Amino acid sequence: MQRGMIKMVKIPNSMDELVYFTKRTYGDVGRATAWAYRGLCPKCKKGFMGKPVDPKTKKAKIRALEYECPECGHTEEKEAYEAGLMIEATYTCKKCKKSGEITIPFKRKNVKVEDEETGKIKSCPAFVFPCAHCQERIVITRKMKGE
Secondary structure: OOOOEOOOOOOOOOHHHEEEEEEEEEOOOEEEEEEEEOOEOOOOOOOEOEOOEOOOOOOEOOOOOEEEOOOOOOEEEHHHHHHOOEEEEEEEOOOOOOEEEEEEEOOOEEEEEEOOOOOOEEEEEEEEEEOOOOOOEEEEEOOOOOO
């Protein structure tokens, strides 16, 4: 049984409306594109939460540990904010070569994956979901050094 909610995913129009975006390839045919939309401010319900902006450079502080509303200034811890988000993904399974889409909670799990360069098994945080057709495990890891 598929763990994600059954609904059509909404393809983003701009990176400005996203908190997270990635594209991955697996072998010759396996592909996954995943994104998470910015959430509404829980306080004012008008602005969309985002990383705080540096007043000097006018750019988002990438390593900030909180999110803030540009409308009312409300801040929320990074972990608490991300726990309420959902990841939407479109994929092509590397095993059955069928395409699908899924929506899952924005929660990384520690999984063991094989390092393609060294062949060693290592543990890393990743979004994990099953293929809707063959139940093959699809893993979206963080970009590691050298990738």
